[in-house]
Amino acid sequence: MKEDYYKILGIDKSADATAIKRAYRKMALKYHPDKNPDDHEAEAMFKKAAEAYEVLSNPNKKVRYDQYGHAAFDGAGGFSGGGMNMDDIFSQFGDIFGGAFSGGGGFSGFGGGFGGGQRRTKGGNLRIRVKLTLEEIANGVEKKLKVKRKIQAPGTTYKTCGTCNGTGQITRITNTILGRMQTASPCTTCGGSGQTIDKKPADADALGLVFSEETVAVKIPAGVVDGMQLKVNGKGNAAPGNNGIAGDLLVVIQEDEHPTLKREGDNLHHDLYVSLPDAILGTSKEIDTVSGKVRIKIEPGVQSGKILRLRGKGISSINSYGKGDLLVHVNVWTPKTLSKKQREFFEEMQNDEHFQPKPDNTDKSFFEKVKDMFS
Template identity: 90%
Template sequence: MKEDYYKILGIDKSADAAEIKKAYRKMALKYHPDKNPDDKEAEAMFKKAAEAYEILSNPDKKARYDQYGHAAFDGAGGFGGGGMNMDDIFSQFGDIFGGAFGGGGFSGFGGGFSGGGQRRTKGSNLRIRVKLNLDEIANGVEKKLKVKRKVTAPGTTYKTCPTCNGSGQITRITNTILGRMQTASPCTTCGGSGQIIDSKSAGSDADGLIFKEETVSVKIPAGVVDGMQLKVTGKGNDAPGSNGIPGDLLVVIQEESHPTLKREGDNLHYDLYVSLPDAILGATKDIDTVTGKVRIKIEPGVQSGKILRLRGKGISSINSYGKGDLLVHVNVWTPKTLSKKQRDFFEEMRTDEHFEPKPDHNDKSFFEKVKDMFS
C-alpha cells in the first residue's frame, strides 16, 4: 500500500500551499541526487517527495486525494502509472531548488538534468475524455482510443546548438559586492534541449514535428470515478530534438448516468416500486444490476421505505477491497384513482384492524434507515 502523502512530507492535512512547498523543498534538498550520489534509498525518498508534492500542491488533485486517497490516482497518479522519472521531476519542479544546485541542475541517474551537461526536454501532454457507462466502470474495460499527436517528421535531423554547445544551459558570471556569482538558465536558442533543427521535412513545423494519428490501447480498472485521470506514459507529443522525451496522454474519466441505478461510492441504489396487492401478498421482482437482471423476493406485508441489501452487487473497489452493495429501496405505489368497487372495498377495510398501522421495533423510522445505510 502506498505511503500517505502528508506523512511523506511530514505535514498535517491543514497545511497551506506555502507550508507544503516549504516541506517539499526541505526534503528535496536533503535527498537531492547531487548530495547523495549512488544512494538508491535517497533516490527513492527524493521521488516519493516529488510525487507527494505533485499531488498536494495542486488544489484539484489535493481535494480528490483528501476524498478518495490513492484510489483517485491509481493507474494515473502524479508520477505514478508509468513510473517516476527524474526528468519529470526536474522539468516540473526545478524552480523549487533555486540556485542551491547550480540553477536546479542534476548530474546523475542516466544523463537527466545537469549543471553543465545536456538537458533532456519533455514533450507536451495530451488530454482526452473517455465516457464510460456503469457496466464498464463496474467491471473494468480496455478502450482503443484514436489520438492525434505530434511526432518527429521522417527525414528531420538535428545538430548541436551553437549557443550553448549542446549543454542546454547558458552560464553567466557576474561580479557583485559579495564576489563573483555564477547562474545558469535554459538556452533561449534551443529551449534547453541542446539541439536545433539541421534539416526538416516539408510540411513539418518549426520544431520538425508533424501530426500523426495513432490508436492507443488503455486498460481502465474497475471502480474508477468521474473526473479521475489516468496517465499513459509516452503517448503525448514528441519533444523537439533527438534526445527528447515524449509527453504523456492523460485520460480523463467521464461517467455516464444509468437509467435505473444510482451510484454512491462503491454502492449502488435502485428504486423498486411495488403495487399495493404485491406489498400485501408478496411477490417476486426482476431488478437491474451491473451484471444483468436478478430476481428478488418481496415478503408479504413489506413496508414502503424498506431497504433490501444485495451484498457484492455494487462496484468493485479501485483499491481491491472487494465490491460494494446494491441497495434496493422498496416504494409501495398507492393508486390515485379507484373504481367504485375498489373504493367500496377500502371504505369497508378502513376500520378493519388488519389495516391499522401497528409499527413494532423492527419497523425503523426514515432517519434510522438513512443512518443504517451510511453505516
C-alpha cells in the first residue's frame, strides 16, 4: 500500500502551495543523489518525494487525491512513481533546486555514478493518435500500434567527447568585480551526452540512428476521453551514445462518433422515437448499448420527453468511481400527413376527454427533467 503523500512530505492537508514546495525542496535536497551517491534508500526517498510533489503541487490532482486518495489515479495514465526515472524528475522539477547542485540543479548522471559523471541524454518523444469506438472506450482495450522510431544503427560505436572529456558540460570561469565566477553549460559538440560518433554505417544519420518499425502493445483503460494522452515509457526515439535513454511514446485518444449513442462524461444518451399508436398502446423497443443490444418496455400512455434511465449501462469511470448510466429520451413522433380516414378519426377524437391534456404530479416539466438528468 502506498504511503500518504502528506506524510511523505511531512505536512498536513491545510498546507498551501508555498508550504508544499518548501517541504519538497527540503526533502529533495536532503536525499539528492549528488549528496547521497550509491545510496539506494536515499534514491527511493527522493523518488517518493517527487511523486508526492507532482500530485500535491497540481491543484486539480490535489483535489482528486484529497477526495479519493491513491485510487484517484489508478489506471488513469497519470503519475506513477515506478514509471518516472531520475531524468524525468529533474526535467520537471530541476528548477526547484536552484544552484544547490552541479549544473544549476541538473542531474549529474544517474546510472553511471553520481557527482560529475556523464549526463544521460534522452531521445525525442513520439506522438501517435489512436481511434477508439465507444464500445472500446467503455470496456478498455489493448491496441497493437505500428510505430516508426529511431534506434541506434547496428555497428555504431561512440567515443569520449574531446571537447568536454566525457562530462557533457563546458565549464567557463569569468573574472568579475565580485571575483571569479564559474558557470557550466551543455557541451555544444556532443549535445551534453559526453560522447561523439566513432564509427557508423552509411545509412545512419549524424547521430548514428536509423528508422525502424516496431509493433507496440498499448493497454488502454476503460473510460478514457477524447484528447487524453497516455504515455508509454521508452518507446520513443533512441538517444545517441552508450548511456542515453529512449524517449516516450505519447498515445493521443480520438473517440469515434457512435451512430445512436451520445456521450456526456460517463453517461450515455439515446434518442428513441416511437409512433403515436405505440405511445398510446405501449410497446417494446430494442436499442444499442456499449455491451450489446437490449430490449426496453414502453408503458402505455408514455409522454414525449420522458427519460428512461438504465443504470450501469454507461461508461466506466477512468478514476474507478463506478459506471455511468444510459439515458433513453422518449420522443413521440407526430405524423405530418394523414389519410382521409385518419384525419376523420382524429377530428372525431379532437374534443374527446381522453385526448385532452391532463398532466398530474408525476408528469414533470422540461426544466424538471433537465434537472433530474444532471443530478
